[in-house]
Amino acid sequence: MNAGTVETAERRRVAANLEEFINRNPATGEEIGRHPVLMAGEVEALLERAEKASVSWGALPAKERAKHLRRFRKQIVRDMDEIVDTICAETGKTKMDGVFEIFTVAEHVKYMEKYGPSYLKDEPRSTGLYKNKKAWVTFQPKGVIGIISPWNYPFILTAGPIAQALMAGNTVVVKPSEVTPATTLKMREIADRAGLPADVFLVATGDGRTGQAIVESPRTKMICFTGSTATGRKIAEICGRMLKPVLLELGGKDPMIVLDDAPLERATHAALWGGMSNSGQTCISVERVLVHEKVKDRFIELLQKNIVNLKQGVQSEHPSVGSMAFDKQLGIVLDHIDEAKSKGARIVAGGNRNERYPRGLFIEPTIVVVNDSNLKVWKDETFGPVIALRTFSTDAEAIDMANDSVYGLNGSVWSKNKGRARKIARQIRSGCLCINDVMANYILSDLPFGGQKESGMGRVYGREGLRAFTDLQSVMEDRFTMTRELWWFPYSEKIENLFRKATRLLFG
Template identity: 35%
Template sequence: MDDPTDAGQTVCVSPATGEEIGRSALNTVADVCGAVERGRTAQAAWAALTVKERAKRLKPLSAWLTAHADELAGTISKDNGKTRTDALAAEVLPAALAADFYCRKANGFLKDRRLMPGTLFMASKAAKIARVPYGVIGIISPWNYPFAIPFSEVVMALLAGNAVILKAASETQLVGRAIERCFSALALPAGLFTHINMPGGAAGPAFLEAGVDKLFFTGSVPVGKRLMALAAETLTPLVLELGGNDPMLVCPDADLQRAVAGAVWGGLQNCGQSCGGVERIYVHRSVYEPFVAALGDAVRRLRIGVDTDHQVDLGAMTTVKQMQAVEQQVAAAVAAGAVVAAQSDPPAGNRGNFMPARVLTGVDHTMAIMREETFGPVLGVMAVEDMAQAVALANDSDLGLTASVWTRDAREGERLARQIRAGVVMINDHLMSHGLPETPWGGFKQSGLGRTHGAVGMAEMTQVQCLVHDYLPGIRRNLWWHPHGPAVYRGLRGIMEMRYGRGVGKRMKGLASLAWIVPRMFTSDIPKGTTSTDRK
């Protein structure tokens, strides 16, 4: 059963064995409101610290993660179903790298930025951009990367001076509790970080009702749209990462060995449950047959099962519901003419959520498996006549999270990448940019709004405040201040004529009109001899 509850608790069940592995107490809307209120109180003092002081408090994170790496990888594996190696490589290790990176870079990302004057006439106005924390950030995280996705967002939000309320996925509550232990080990003010457990459909409305100042959501497109509609009522800003149907383009000069290995990892690790994973592959016809043959061999060799000794490549699907959705897409594609060209063998006689990894050929864009997010261990492969056709097919989707281009020609790879409508495009790699803390993560079209990670992601944790000083000494009033009159009008127009007028005469006339009203800047009273109809 997915997400079972019992007497106010979520019952955590291993996707690989079907056994109960723990329980997590459920929270109410009142609990969320209380957490936001406590977070707001704690945030005021936290934001008063310098960024360097906040980074010092968070600096022990990487060492803590390292000391508990095996425990965390084991918890993620049991709760989500992925292998421990996958959990370590794609979740714990990136989290440790991210914590170190953001603690080192936060001060630079968040420092005030001075703006150069845009025009000589306003050069006395010195402006700068300051980054102001929102207050209380709400984060709703998914079950496919239950540790890595929320972890970086929590770290960035805290470094930026916010309090955080985290709602971890109901399906992976043990991981949510592990994140809670991680941040509890730090010397943070009480109430600054709170983990909440409640059903997914109730969490977003509860966060918005409680008054979070910004909401980060990772999940499906339909849920993201509903949250956006709810947030519109209070104009609560959102960052949405809503999934993808990511293309992989294989050029005729690609290193096929690397491309095949990249497709297997980028498309099938975590049992294909990656919003930024490879789902559809477009291969130049000249290398299509050898590519498909090599891909089939690699997929057939994948070992699927319970991870007891690190001797399996793929673990279990996280939920039965997702297994059923994948099977429906595969069955519909096969009924429409697709062929299962290769598949791996799941373990026999096991009660876990195991399913084969598959390669489909004979697919086209009339099939849902090539148009919609599959979120499972399936790779659809199509031959293309040229790479222009591959780009067109890659863009034939209402999703645009990530993509990849595989070629030995770096310049050609980037040329093609720039034509793909996706938030991240990698050349000769796929998916792993989520583990690069310096790179922004997010998509085009219905893949979401906003970005996480890197300097861009850190900026999402703050509001922009512009500060403007007037440093010119002796000025009593600006040229356009009251009282007004014809001379003031002519002088202001003279600024435009002096700068943009056609011909020397026009510009000199503008200069004279401006010079006539400059003295009024140094007086606070109406100059003597000025009539009411011609005040300077």
């Protein structure tokens, strides 16, 4: 978006007298900017523009769309510092966390531009006994995709679905979280700089009413939502009534199973990074650690030793852990910690708001040892820099504890015996799982990502994710154009007997 476009948009916003909301830096409390709340009429106008653009965009050969994505990726890398500054300003995360968002997006976009055209080619299918036929599957663009993205990873969780939707031949209208709109608006600017055709990617800032307008509009042919399970359920209900496809990436309460033969040094470093990076505001973060009773004391000792090296602070201090992103989530995390304290859980590290930053949304990196599976910190999504830990005595008990959750997004199993780890992994009810690692599966672009149970439906990434943004069409073609088929009218006793014999011979 060039300066003229921004200026025009501002004049229109003032003229329309739209509501606006304030965007703040959660680490300092400073105001970043103000943005309009687009209502149904303004949203519908954007969707109409995207719908018109979808005709020409969808008609482009897949290889041409891939070239556009390549230019977009390279522009993202050129403007990396600018994007990182925007991400960090409105999320309070560290520079490293911001850079890693760019790194991950660049990898995902590169994968799509490289493999997308081949995944969208017509796919031959067997015709079985019918050798006089030919069959294949085609992947057609859906049209306009509504993307509603979250605040915790405003660049990754917006750019990823956009890249897949565009590669598949769709156009997109994105409603970013009202906590982090600036990152998506910056992405829109970068798309302009990269020469992405007008109106194939549009942004609708606002609140829940804005998102509702996108979901309920007949112009959107699919909704891709990343966020809370509660909101995802509401969106699914609306889409169900409209028979509109929906892809939901929802919450998690991911278990980390540490067996008695686990590589403990690596496992403790992984637990801290998996639980504390991005201040624990990651849907696949390590929230529950299940550690074998034989190694519990050593594991906790290593956690306590290493957690003191986690520097928390504002960006100028070059910390490893930044602030929370907004005050509502801060309140949820503190409530989980306070309940655990009141019911006898043992706080072995942290456990309080970081008073060094009274204006910022900082919670100390916290480790809680619990014995009660009904505590919020154990059963509900905490989404903060908190790890809850319990012990188990057998592999079967660990599996039952891990699966005792309404969520099923991600998890990990830790053991030097990979056969044992794989056996356990196959019994964990989650959409994704790591062995001797945490969260790294999300970086692997060829692996589909998504959840089971209340963690969502559908998949992003990989060929499965790309094809989720298409309509599948099955095509059958007659090869020889005979006058008629044996099973066409008129029926006869001779033909009936022929098919009886053929059925017995071939399938009996």
